[in-house]
Amino acid sequence: MDFTNEMKIEFDSKSINESFARTVVASFVAQLDPTIEEINDVKTAVSEAVTNAIIHGYNNQDGKVIISCKIKDREVFIEVKDRGVGIEDIGKAMEPLYTTRPEIERSGMGFSFMEAFMDKLIVESELGKGTTVKMSKKFEKRGD
């Protein structure tokens, strides 16, 4: 059977919503009965992308962060989108330890963590328009 399920959430660019965003995605993918490790992988990746939208995309100012999440069989597709400043050089931004905000103690590991914890990662961005991070992960089959 081709099972699909979709949701989309939009929320204020406020740091208090970082944990909310993780919880929402985690509870949506819980339908796939994932392992604790799989859930944590997704939570970490979502947390990185949402935090980036809030602090880099919107520079801690007002704005909306949008997460789309689609389940298809045992695969999860997640998009995290902001309409913020955008990224000038995506290749550079994705380099490990690269950060434009060392003064607020960003470690430059956000994109590396997204890559490490998800199967696929695509970053699309346009200066002045915003950034969309697309990630996917296939969950293990659970033996019953």
Add this chain to the structure above:
Amino acid sequence: MDFTNEMKIEFDSKSINESFARTVVASFVAQLDPTIEEINDVKTAVSEAVTNAIIHGYNNQDGKVIISCKIKDREVFIEVKDRGVGIEDIGKAMEPLYTTRPEIERSGMGFSFMEAFMDKLIVESELGKGTTVKMSKKFEKRGD
């Protein structure tokens, strides 16, 4: 300080999303540090409205359910919206024990529960266009 926070979520009209919807709203209002009873009140009301959208609004067919949630100081405003069949006689629909679907064991208590557990309830509906349920609740001040 005037604290506000907003989110909006859209998801497939599938019964598996009923618990997801409750969890999302519960984890958003968790920011207000509510009592267990307040959280349960909101979860029950959301569950009733979402279930109604899925079974009555969309008659268990495909469609999207939309929840908007706004926090303003210690008050929560929740809207549950579908673009389904709509309600012909809202007054009648809201009567206790009234149901159009006794054959699938609906109890006709959905609106009564929403009224009992929330402070305010407004139902707007147009035949063929859909239904919007607006609810609000003020949470107790927590002593620190």
Add this chain to the structure above:
Amino acid sequence: MKEIRNKNSTIISIHDDVKGEFEIIGQTLVVKLGEDLDHHNSLHIREQADKIIMNKNIKYIIFDFSGTDFMDSSGIGVIMGRYKKVIFIGGSVYVTGVSNNVDRIFKLSGLYKIIEKYNKVEEVLELIKSKGK
């Protein structure tokens, strides 16, 4: 669906997706409900319970809520529906292990007018046994 047969009872675990268990002890069906009793979960429980009620000549039903945190009006529908099935043959419906939250819903719904609440499943089983004598 898994079926385990013990000396005095049969335990049936339902749909993986829905946590819950059915135990048949003589003419009594014990429905051990999962964490949530909402519309989604009620569909499976209803279907499964009715099959057992029909096939196993059930007269008494105990809904055990000791593992249940959440219930909405769909749960009321499930209980009322099963009540209607056994009342005509002189049966009864009981609820056990009801949390505060579920209790509020029962009170609001007026369900306690037709069903009885007990703390533990065992108490009800004793009660039913004593009725049989």
Add this chain to the structure above:
Amino acid sequence: MKEIRNKNSTIISIHDDVKGEFEIIGQTLVVKLGEDLDHHNSLHIREQADKIIMNKNIKYIIFDFSGTDFMDSSGIGVIMGRYKKVIFIGGSVYVTGVSNNVDRIFKLSGLYKIIEKYNKVEEVLELIKSKGK
């Protein structure tokens, strides 16, 4: 913010919103982290920790993760930042009570090259004591 003074230590509870606690024992600061260490929570922890490091002449920092389920790269930033503050005066940073999930993040980040992991806060306190002699 609450401050409780004991015989040998001072305990400071931070922002209500953020679960976490600071305990000062001599030149050692123990930061007992809350459930999540993300960007939101790291803001308060950073601020509070730095105030204490400055005012109380702190040389050793123990981040206790025994109550922590979740950490992302913001947590790495918090630890690295504090590390830089004490390393120049010959201090060190330790982590304790690290769960599997947090451990994976530490490994991935390479943080174990500069900080040491122990099971319990007490072990580290003993270690620091023995250094002082």
